[in-house]
Amino acid sequence: MPSLSVNIGGMILKNPVMTASGTFGYGEEYAEFIDLNRLGAVVVKGLSLKPKEGNPVPRIVETASGMLNAIGLQNIGVDRFILEKMPFLRRFDTKVICNFFGDSVDEYVHAADVLSRTDGVHALEMNVSCPNKQAGWCVFGTDPAVLHNVVTAVRKVCRIPLIVKLSPNVTSIAHMAKVAEGSGADAVSLINTITGMAIDIRSRRPLLANKIGGLSGPAIKPVAVRMVWEVFNAVKIPIVGMGGIMTAADALEFLIAGARGIAVGTANFVNPAATVEIVEALEQFLVDEQVNDVNELVGSLRL
Amino acid sequence: MPSLSVNIGGMILKNPVMTASGTFGYGEEYAEFIDLNRLGAVVVKGLSLKPKEGNPVPRIVETASGMLNAIGLQNIGVDRFILEKMPFLRRFDTKVICNFFGDSVDEYVHAADVLSRTDGVHALEMNVSCPNKQAGWCVFGTDPAVLHNVVTAVRKVCRIPLIVKLSPNVTSIAHMAKVAEGSGADAVSLINTITGMAIDIRSRRPLLANKIGGLSGPAIKPVAVRMVWEVFNAVKIPIVGMGGIMTAADALEFLIAGARGIAVGTANFVNPAATVEIVEALEQFLVDEQVNDVNELVGSLRL
Amino acid sequence: MLTVQPLQPATFPVPGQFYMLQAGASYDPLLKRPFSYLSAENGSITFLYRIRGKGTRAIAALREKETISLIGPLGNAYPVPSGEFIAVAGGIGIASLFSLFGAATGRATLFWGGRTAGELLMTETVRGLVRTAVITTDDGSAGRKSLVTEPFREYLAVNAHLPVYVCGSTPMMKAVAALCSDAGARCFVSLEAYMACGVGACLGCVVKIRDSENHEGRFRSVCKDGPVFDASTVVWEGQ
Amino acid sequence: MLTVQPLQPATFPVPGQFYMLQAGASYDPLLKRPFSYLSAENGSITFLYRIRGKGTRAIAALREKETISLIGPLGNAYPVPSGEFIAVAGGIGIASLFSLFGAATGRATLFWGGRTAGELLMTETVRGLVRTAVITTDDGSAGRKSLVTEPFREYLAVNAHLPVYVCGSTPMMKAVAALCSDAGARCFVSLEAYMACGVGACLGCVVKIRDSENHEGRFRSVCKDGPVFDASTVVWEGQ
Numbered sequence A, B: 001m002p003s004l005s006v007n008i009g010g011m012i013l014k015n016p017v018m019t020a021s022g023t024f025g026y027g028e029e030y031a032e033f034i035d036l037n038r039l040g041a042v043v044v045k046g047l048s049l050k051p052k053e054g055n056p057v058p059r060i061v062e063t064a065s066g067m068l069n070a071i072g073l074q075n076i077g078v079d080r081f082i083l084e085k086m087p088f089l090r091r092f093d094t095k096v097i098c099n100f101f102g103d104s105v106d107e108y109v110h111a112a113d114v115l116s117r118t119d120g121v122h123a124l125e126m127n128v129s130c131p132n133k134q135a136g137w138c139v140f141g142t143d144p145a146v147l148h149n150v151v152t153a154v155r156k157v158c159r160i161p162l163i164v165k166l167s168p169n170v171t172s173i174a175h176m177a178k179v180a181e182g183s184g185a186d187a188v189s190l191i192n193t194i195t196g197m198a199i200d201i202r203s204r205r206p207l208l209a210n211k212i213g214g215l216s217g218p219a220i221k222p223v224a225v226r227m228v229w230e231v232f233n234a235v236k237i238p239i240v241g242m243g244g245i246m247t248a249a250d251a252l253e254f255l256i257a258g259a260r261g262i263a264v265g266t267a268n269f270v271n272p273a274a275t276v277e278i279v280e281a282l283e284q285f286l287v288d289e290q291v292n293d294v295n296e297l298v299g300s301l302r303l
Numbered sequence C, D: 001m002l003t004v005q006p007l008q009p010a011t012f013p014v015p016g017q018f019y020m021l022q023a024g025a026s027y028d029p030l031l032k033r034p035f036s037y038l039s040a041e042n043g044s045i046t047f048l049y050r051i052r053g054k055g056t057r058a059i060a061a062l063r064e065k066e067t068i069s070l071i072g073p074l075g076n077a078y079p080v081p082s083g084e085f086i087a088v089a090g091g092i093g094i095a096s097l098f099s100l101f102g103a104a105t106g107r108a109t110l111f112w113g114g115r116t117a118g119e120l121l122m123t124e125t126v127r128g129l130v131r132t133a134v135i136t137t138d139d140g141s142a143g144r145k146s147l148v149t150e151p152f153r154e155y156l157a158v159n160a161h162l163p164v165y166v167c168g169s170t171p172m173m174k175a176v177a178a179l180c181s182d183a184g185a186r187c188f189v190s191l192e193a194y195m196a197c198g199v200g201a202c203l204g205c206v207v208k209i210r211d212s213e214n215h216e217g218r219f220r221s222v223c224k225d226g227p228v229f230d231a232s233t234v235v236w237e238g239q
């Protein structure tokens, strides 16, 4: 049996397959479809200190081989999450990664502090790339100086591995990854959604109540793979790759491009068993290709 | 009959529908499929002062609802173009727009000078966003200062309308559009392709010989529409919108978002008659919706 | 109409529940689409659908014996009425109420509206399952030429003690809910929403629902907390 | 096999030409795929194809009387041999040469190789059209167990005056071209390439072709300047 285990910034996962934040609820939602124990990690819906209402509907619209979402980061807040959702998640033999965000450095720090002290939370994933949020909000993930500040501040309070989730809506994601690395991130994950828009031509209104939304799904996979490869060539910390992964073949593109872990997002909606099927097919691929350890694939692109 | 005519930086087009550079050859290739006289403008394959060989094959690979290309700007050069292709293009009652590029400011200026003095060339489109080109090349379109320099220099020699074609691979395309406007551009066109990559998982090699390529087609439409809307809110000069336009409904999204002209790229490959069908359906839409002038639609997004 | 035979033993659905369906392996269309089940027996499940766009076109292109991918049964259920009840359907909304006609002990008085006769499928079968069916169309091509709310309003005026079950377009449901609220009748609506996951994970399909603690309403997912809601708790927004 | 009936009067194809085909209206798969025509008569065109991926799967899913979208005839043609000739086909490459068997005045000696017998379709029909057909498979499941180049080499040794027409995988065509070059035989190859447009507009399908002015070769498009090239002009790169 080939080894599937990977080390993401000090956290050992049984396999590289995770769920992408916001596409897997708090884990419960898919627990009746798949065995969560099979996953490398469960990454939960983005959390903020206080609960958030999110955007009005319509929040989603399908596009060619993709979807736009403008959920607006609706979530139950850190406190209710710890109280109501963590007891369930602790029952599983998988890593729990809490995705979180804030609308100020203070809020980021506060949320990170509470979450990183919570029993059963194995790592944090910082969402600094929120194309769904209004105005000034976006800057965390698109301005190097702002990114440096917030990651440095969070790093100080975070006692567990810290993954910084990067926005693709930048000129150089490799540069942003270096900034995250330099500010103390243990790993980076990418890509978050690409900002997009769709218009109803009869009413001449945006199809999303929030006007713009984030594009995900197979449509963005080539962009995501390219960005993972660019980041792999720029930083030493591990990369969690995502963006349009539907099958093990897709996951393998990311691993070969340089991702040590991969996350499955939109695919969960299409096929609730996508994650587990990817774990199984990944293992089979390693057997077929006589690779003993999945880590041998990471960044193994031949040029 | 509603009016379809639009003014792009001083050039009057009979309708807003153009071809996207690099997807329509030099016009000849599609002349046996459609009547070029029906088009607002023909935009030819990107030209450089000297002929260019382009990249090795494979140069194209299909992705979900899109394609990656790394043609490498193969072209016959300005001189042969004027000698061999312009006589053919002059025969048609449509505007001819020459897309061009260079690998130095000098080359840009030189090519613009020659092309803008060529009889029958109605406007120039400056390609400053060449994700297919090596290393330093990309900076023209992604660095504001470099963009300012090259556009300013070209502006000085260009006697006809100058359209600057922007790269989507930037943090703020609205900012780049403002720079182009400030440097003397008569119009901007967007988006060029989004840089992407695809990997063959068995051989672990990139599927394009050039490793990375440009993503086009329906997959990128939501990103393109969003960018057109952002640029529309940032500049006063007209916008030519493109990226994934397959049908008149797609074209209308761009017009409503703020494009005064639209260009059809990848769709030509799928349906050689796409441009003409879009002109016809656009006209029908105006009739159905009782809009007298297509210009009324431009930027008519209701929020 | 589409009848599917699950490859693995499947849970039995109850009236009000739905499935997410997808035909074909292409990524365009990408997402599954929600459909109420029409009936479920002998291990097979039947759906009634109207072709709207890409997703339903792909379903319509299926040939006999081909496979379709589905998730379900999903969502909550209609509280099954213990006696007589009123049903209000808009067009294909009949699909959702259909299974209730068989499951309920009492019989239904059905008000069923469509734009044209063509939108009202299987009318004879439906008539056989209800006490009375009052049909309306916008163009008068079948039944009375009026909105479905017209005859319903008249009937409700003297039957406000009966529970009302509604499935149709949002404006229609909103109007019926308002009439019921005025008349003091209980009303259950099966809401429409764009759905991505169907299982409460994406939060794409939310609707504002009031509760005792919060009169403004809080977002609940139509797919998981619904699709059936007590109409008096629904905050009808901007529609 | 797929037979299509153009809705509008269409140009008649000549051997070597091809069409770009696409089934379905989905954007995934997005691009049309190139296929040689097998035969064209009574206004209908027939193709022979092997299912490889998304595009060919979509074609295989077509039902009788459904529409398919196509562009063609495209590309240049085989210079029709005036007398006897040699044909070398790899698997489905037979589709391209098939029409030449009927069009040529002389008859062909065919060397036809595949991995397994299953790759060699319509063998009986093909045998009926040629003088001799020598079949090879990698696994020996049909004909001789060898590469197709083996028996071809033997035959060429004493028949180098005959022109050679080849369609198959790139490595096979390269090998045949080399043998012909050594033997001094004329050789025409129908090249493979990924194509987006099929009409010379995208420059995606290029191959390096030598000419008198340029021995290193210049990029020519397989779709427009080919797919048939004189093998001696082809610069076989990195394959």
Ligand SMILES: Cc1cc2nc3c(=O)[nH]c(=O)nc-3n(C[C@H](O)[C@H](O)[C@H](O)COP(=O)(O)OP(=O)(O)OC[C@H]3O[C@@H](n4cnc5c(N)ncnc54)[C@H](O)[C@@H]3O)c2cc1C
Binding pocket: C018, C029, C033, C034, C035, C036, C037, C047, C048, C049, C050, C051, C052, C053, C054, C055, C056, C057, C092, C095, C096, C191, C192, C193, C194, C195, C227
């Ligand atoms: C719980 C539930 C149960 C349903 N049951 C049935 C059923 O039994 N039979 C049936 O025919 N339909 C049913 N629907 C509606 C069905 O889901 C849509 O018709 C279908 O998603 C359309 O998909 P499409 O790809 O064909 O159309 P699309 O290409 O996605 O859209 C075509 C048009 O339909 C509209 N549309 C698409 N999806 C929805 C939606 N979810 N709500 C409102 N408008 C939409 C769009 O605005 C667009 O104008 C149900 C919907 C829900 C939420």
Ligand SMILES: Cc1cc2nc3c(=O)[nH]c(=O)nc-3n(C[C@H](O)[C@H](O)[C@H](O)COP(=O)(O)OP(=O)(O)OC[C@H]3O[C@@H](n4cnc5c(N)ncnc54)[C@H](O)[C@@H]3O)c2cc1C
Binding pocket: D018, D029, D033, D034, D035, D036, D037, D047, D048, D049, D050, D051, D052, D053, D054, D055, D056, D057, D092, D095, D096, D191, D192, D193, D194, D195, D227
């Ligand atoms: C001029 C020409 C004529 C052809 N004639 C025929 C014919 O008559 N019958 C027939 O069955 N096939 C023919 N082909 C090949 C055919 O075009 C491909 O099999 C088809 O494009 C595969 O499409 P797909 O979507 O099913 O596979 P994809 O999903 O696109 O690819 C599946 C696999 O096939 C390979 N592949 C795909 N396209 C090509 C290509 N153009 N060249 C080489 N490998 C490819 C890919 O590497 C991949 O491994 C011809 C090709 C050319 C260039």
Ligand SMILES: Cc1cc2nc3c(=O)[nH]c(=O)nc-3n(C[C@H](O)[C@H](O)[C@H](O)COP(=O)(O)O)c2cc1C
Binding pocket: A020, A021, A022, A023, A045, A046, A047, A069, A071, A073, A099, A127, A165, A191, A192, A193, A215, A216, A217, A218, A220, A242, A243, A244, A245, A263, A264, A265, A266, A267, C202, C203, C204
């Ligand atoms: C409905 C939806 C909600 C999302 N919510 C979050 C979120 O709360 N936090 C976050 O960091 N990313 C969020 N994302 C982004 C995904 O985690 C992922 O980065 C992106 O969707 C690309 O992956 P995919 O193409 O596999 O979906 C969300 C994506 C979707 C589709």
Ligand SMILES: Cc1cc2nc3c(=O)[nH]c(=O)nc-3n(C[C@H](O)[C@H](O)[C@H](O)COP(=O)(O)O)c2cc1C
Binding pocket: B020, B021, B022, B023, B045, B046, B047, B069, B071, B073, B099, B127, B165, B191, B192, B193, B215, B216, B217, B218, B220, B242, B243, B244, B245, B263, B264, B265, B266, B267, D202, D203, D204
């Ligand atoms: C094969 C191909 C070649 C292209 N060549 C050029 C080019 O030479 N110059 C240029 O400015 N853009 C070029 N483009 C970009 C297109 O003009 C257009 O901006 C892009 O493809 C998005 O539009 P689409 O999605 O409709 O194809 C090329 C695109 C493709 C697909």
Ligand code: FES
Binding pocket: C194, C195, C196, C197, C198, C199, C200, C201, C202, C203, C204, C205, C206, C221, C222, C223, C224
């Ligand atoms: S559709 Fe995803 S939460 Fe309801």
Ligand code: FES
Binding pocket: D194, D195, D196, D197, D198, D199, D200, D201, D202, D203, D204, D205, D206, D221, D222, D223, D224
């Ligand atoms: S396929 Fe476009 S040039 Fe040949």
